[in-house]
Amino acid sequence: MKALSIENLTKTYANGLKALKGISLDVEEGDFFALLGPNGAGKSTTIGIISSLINKTSGKIRVCGYDIDSDFDKARSCIGIVPQEINFNQFETCLEIVLNQGGYYGIRRSLARERAEKYLGQLGLWQRRDDVSRTLSGGLKRRLMIARALIHEPRMLILDEPTAGVDVELRRSMWDFLTGLNRQGTTIILTTHYLEEAERLCRNIAIIDHGLIIENTNMRGLLNKLSNETFILELRNRIPENFSVPGHETRVLDEHCIEIDVGKDQLLNTLYEELTRLNIEVLSMRNKSNRLEELFLTLVDNKQNS
Amino acid sequence: MGTEKIFIALLTIASREIRRILRIWLQTILPPAVSMTLYFIIFGSLIGPRIGPMDGFSYMEFIAPGIIMMSIINNSYANVVSSFFGSKFQKHIEEMLVAPIPNFIILLGFVSGGVARGLMVGAVVTIVAMFFTDLQVHHTGIVITVVLLTSILFSLGGLINAIFARKFDDVSIIPTFVLTPLIYLGGVFYSISLLPQVWQKVSTFNPILYMVNAFRYGMLGVSDIEITHAFAIILLFIVALGTFAMVLLNRGTGIKT
Numbered sequence: 299m300k301a302l303s304i305e306n307l308t309k310t311y312a313n314g315l316k317a318l319k320g321i322s323l324d325v326e327e328g329d330f331f332a333l334l335g336p337n338g339a340g341k342s343t344t345i346g347i348i349s350s351l352i353n354k355t356s357g358k359i360r361v362c363g364y365d366i367d368s369d370f371d372k373a374r375s376c377i378g379i380v381p382q383e384i385n386f387n388q389f390e391t392c393l394e395i396v397l398n399q400g401g402y403y404g405i406r407r408s409l410a411r412e413r414a415e416k417y418l419g420q421l422g423l424w425q426r427r428d429d430v431s432r433t434l435s436g437g438l439k440r441r442l443m444i445a446r447a448l449i450h451e452p453r454m455l456i457l458d459e460p461t462a463g464v465d466v467e468l469r470r471s472m473w474d475f476l477t478g479l480n481r482q483g484t485t486i487i488l489t490t491h492y493l494e495e496a497e498r499l500c501r502n503i504a505i506i507d508h509g510l511i512i513e514n515t516n517m518r519g520l521l522n523k524l525s526n527e528t529f530i531l532e533l534r535n536r537i538p539e540n541f542s543v544p545g546h547e548t549r550v551l552d553e554h555c556i557e558i559d560v561g562k563d564q565l566l567n568t569l570y571e572e573l574t575r576l577n578i579e580v581l582s583m584r585n586k587s588n589r590l591e592e593l594f595l596t597l598v599d600n601k602q603n604s
Numbered sequence: 605m606g607t608e609k610i611f612i613a614l615l616t617i618a619s620r621e622i623r624r625i626l627r628i629w630l631q632t633i634l635p636p637a638v639s640m641t642l643y644f645i646i647f648g649s650l651i652g653p654r655i656g657p658m659d660g661f662s663y664m665e666f667i668a669p670g671i672i673m674m675s676i677i678n679n680s681y682a683n684v685v686s687s688f689f690g691s692k693f694q695k696h697i698e699e700m701l702v703a704p705i706p707n708f709i710i711l712l713g714f715v716s717g718g719v720a721r722g723l724m725v726g727a728v729v730t731i732v733a734m735f736f737t738d739l740q741v742h743h744t745g746i747v748i749t750v751v752l753l754t755s756i757l758f759s760l761g762g763l764i765n766a767i768f769a770r771k772f773d774d775v776s777i778i779p780t781f782v783l784t785p786l787i788y789l790g791g792v793f794y795s796i797s798l799l800p801q802v803w804q805k806v807s808t809f810n811p812i813l814y815m816v817n818a819f820r821y822g823m824l825g826v827s828d829i830e831i832t833h834a835f836a837i838i839l840l841f842i843v844a845l846g847t848f849a850m851v852l853l854n855r856g857t858g859i860k861t
Contacts, residue, residue, distance in 0.1 A: 311861060346861075349702045353860050371605045371704035379702050385695035389627070394620075401616025402703035404609020446699075 301327040301454045301485035307357030317343040319509040331487045332500035340509045341489045349379045378452035388432035403450035417445040437468040454485040493591040526561045528586035534579035621717025636675045640729045644736045659826045664737045669823040670792030675729045680722030680755035684762030707853040718759025746822035754815045760845040767858040
């Protein structure tokens with residue numbers, strides 16, 4: 299069963315901007331799916347169309363088997379949306395916001411209250427339920443939007459950059475919450491600029507650029523496309539002059555730090571053996587950048603060059 | 605969405621609107637009470653006795669229904685225009701747009717809020733009026749019907765204004781340059797029989813004249829125009845504005861890109 303099926307979706311704005319140029323995409327039920335792309339690629343437009351906030355120009359969208367045009371009430375009942383920008387009434391309390399959203403989905407007040415307690419509790423907001431929402435911090439406002447999106451217990455949750463501007467601790471607890479939700483069967487579609495987040499959470503991925511899907515595969519398959527990785531090594535001893543490691547590209551960053559490329563087929567064991575042979579002692583080793591980030595930049599660059 | 609769910613959604617929007625009115629009562633209920641009190645003092649108590657009777661009633665008795673109707677018109681319009689535009693501006697209109705609510709329920713919900721404020725302010729101004737004159741009710745049914753229909757009509761007007769509004773200035777243009785002149789020239793403070801023949805004819809193109817006179821008929825039993833004619837005009841405007849508002853909501857004008 300497909301949680302989301304997009305067929306040849308296009309969107310041209312009134313100013314003539316072609317934001318989507320015919321994208322097709324399937325997301326299976328239960329998936330944790332990443333929709334990535336640079337700014338202005340068309341991610342938010344796609345999400346806006348799925349959630350009925352933007353009118354599409356052409357194409358078809360089905361959510362959990364329901365057409366968003368002809369079966370709009372069933373389709374919308376299957377979707378929970380956590381938008382990029384804060385979009386609740388900043389003069390209402392947290393509880394009012396969540397209960398009202400339940401009301402818009404036709405949920406009785408008593409049931410909405412039960413669920414509000416559950417989700418505000420899980421997201422650490424129940425103690426602040428009577429606080430006016432504008433008094434919350436940025437991270438808590440995002441959590442409130444997640445609780446609001448879950449009040450009707452949707453089968454598919456779409457989060458548009460949910461951790462933007464959120465501190466590390468809150469971000470990690472949000473990851474844990476979303477992972478738990480996904481394990482319980484909720485399909486999650488995530489857009490994010492933190493590629494580490496996508497790599498850690500998502501099983502499948504689509505990359506969108508200039509209104510077109512340029513990659514749509516599973517995360518492992520995508521990462522396998524990475525031809526080499528760059529590591530940064532911190533060394534105990536000073537780096538000798540004319541330093542080089544056979545079979546690897548190296549760049550000296552300072553007298554105790556080097557950058558070294560390791561090909562997809564090269565073993566780290568061999569690299570360490572070679573360093574030992576050269577009497578180089580390694581204090582620490584880390585990726586220069588996130589693997590997905592490297593791949594993402596390569597794909598987007600290739601697309602732009604072509 | 606089944607009938608029960610639709611009803612819950614409507615109730616949610618309407619009760620949210622009413623809570624908003626009560627939460628900011630210093631902006632929604634009190635100002636009209638203060639300004640209408642000044643109208644009664646200045647036009648009724650100070651200037652009124654010098655003007656003398658109008659249509660067989662003291663000037664204070666004559667203007668009281670008009671002033672009540674003026675506050676209902678202004679406030680039902682102002683409530684919907686500010687609430688709907690505010691929800692667009694803060695983007696929380698999206699809470700409704702992503703939910704499976706039919707557009708006519710969104711319309712009815714906001715109109716309910718406008719009617720509620722119109723009734724609340726109308727009641728407060730009526731109480732104020734009772735300190736200045738003995739209010740009479742000639743026909744209760746007509747009074748209630750005119751109040752309800754008028755507040756529905758101007759709530760729809762406010763909704764349409766808010767749908768088109770892109771900035772705060774757009775919210776005040778219609779009330780300032782259209783609504784206020786029409787109200788003042790709509791027979792609130794005078795009988796149109798005082799006007800020259802030509803201006804009497806011109807006045808009949810002002811829809812507010814029909815509402816003020818229908819309400820005055822309900823209160824005092826006198827009117828410059830035929831009561832059935834007044835009801836027909838009010839209903840016609842409600843159908844026209846209601847249909848137009850639905851077309852705009854269905855298209856997503858002003859709320860979707």
